[in-house]
Amino acid sequence: MGASKTDSFTDRQNELAILAKALGHPARIAIIEFLLKVETCICGDIVNELPLAQPTVSQHLKELKNAGLIKGNFEGTSICYCINELGFEKIKDFFQDVTNHLKKKKNECC
Amino acid sequence: MGASKTDSFTDRQNELAILAKALGHPARIAIIEFLLKVETCICGDIVNELPLAQPTVSQHLKELKNAGLIKGNFEGTSICYCINELGFEKIKDFFQDVTNHLKKKKNECC
DNA sequence: AATATTAATCGTAATATTGCAATATAGTTA
DNA sequence: TAACTATATTGCAATATTACGATTAATATT
Numbered sequence: 528m529g530a531s532k533t534d535s536f537t538d539r540q541n542e543l544a545i546l547a548k549a550l551g552h553p554a555r556i557a558i559i560e561f562l563l564k565v566e567t568c569i570c571g572d573i574v575n576e577l578p579l580a581q582p583t584v585s586q587h588l589k590e591l592k593n594a595g596l597i598k599g600n601f602e603g604t605s606i607c608y609c610i611n612e613l614g615f616e617k618i619k620d621f622f623q624d625v626t627n628h629l630k631k632k633k634n635e636c637c
Numbered sequence: 638m639g640a641s642k643t644d645s646f647t648d649r650q651n652e653l654a655i656l657a658k659a660l661g662h663p664a665r666i667a668i669i670e671f672l673l674k675v676e677t678c679i680c681g682d683i684v685n686e687l688p689l690a691q692p693t694v695s696q697h698l699k700e701l702k703n704a705g706l707i708k709g710n711f712e713g714t715s716i717c718y719c720i721n722e723l724g725f726e727k728i729k730d731f732f733q734d735v736t737n738h739l740k741k742k743k744n745e746c747c
Numbered sequence: 748a749a750t751a752t753t754a755a756t757c758g759t760a761a762t763a764t765t766g767c768a769a770t771a772t773a774g775t776t777a
Numbered sequence: 778t779a780a781c782t783a784t785a786t787t788g789c790a791a792t793a794t795t796a797c798g799a800t801t802a803a804t805a806t807t
Contacts, residue, residue, distance in 0.1 A: 528764085529794095547658070554795095585756085601804095604752065615735050629722055641794090715774095715783055
């Protein structure tokens with residue numbers, strides 16, 4: 528196999544999984560952290576921040592973009608990247624839900 | 638390749654990636670949601686909740702456990718599973734950081 | 748127009764993931 | 778002890794991911 532049985536799960540479950548999966552690589556965590564650090568949109572320069580070749584970085588950026596975690600606009604010769612708040616809102620809500628439920632739980636046995 | 642260059646990233650980046658990756662599959666999101674829904678530890682019965690064969694579910698549970706997102710204790714003939722709050726705390730903090738930084742940002746161009 | 752710059756895409760090799768049948772392991776019960 | 782139940786492990790096939798060199802596409806600059 529190798530392909531997930533996405534049809535068997537809810538849209539919400541699949542969407543959350545796509546968002547989480549996009550962050551499931553240290554390079555993509557690093558990209559997000561860099562975008563946060565500069566505290567503004569960044570035009571180019573992401574390749575120089577990472578220990579990876581340009582095509583590899585481009586691929587990681589594409590995955591983050593497809594998942595809805597970053598946005599990229601053309602800015603002259605280069606591209607201007609920044610965080611897509613919508614995607615982070617969705618996944619943050621999931622973790623908020625988890626946290627809220629955990630508060631109500633007793634967790635007697637584990 | 639196929640193997641991530643984990644050596645090139647910080648421990649924190651790798652740890653967050655491992656946590657996110659573990660949630661990067663709808664079945665594993667479903668498992669977490671089920672553990673939340675029952676609002677207590679669950680002994681057995683997870684296989685019946687998912688549209689997957691027993692060995693596949695067992696494998697997903699193992700991955701969640703390795704990532705530190707669930708705990709499993711032997712309870713007689715079956716195993717008692719529940720959420721591992723520590724793991725969720727770590728990844729929740731990451732998203733809290735992201736959210737805090739986003740509040741400070743201007744986001745002029747995207 | 749020719750050249751440089753920036754980023755995406757293609758092609759490909761190495762490795763990882765997903766899913767399950769078959770089997771193994773371990774505790775429980777008859 | 779033998780049969781039953783619950784979960785883990787093994788082995789394997791199909792597919793996905795990771796990484797990068799080579800190339801392409803598009804815009805700037807000279």
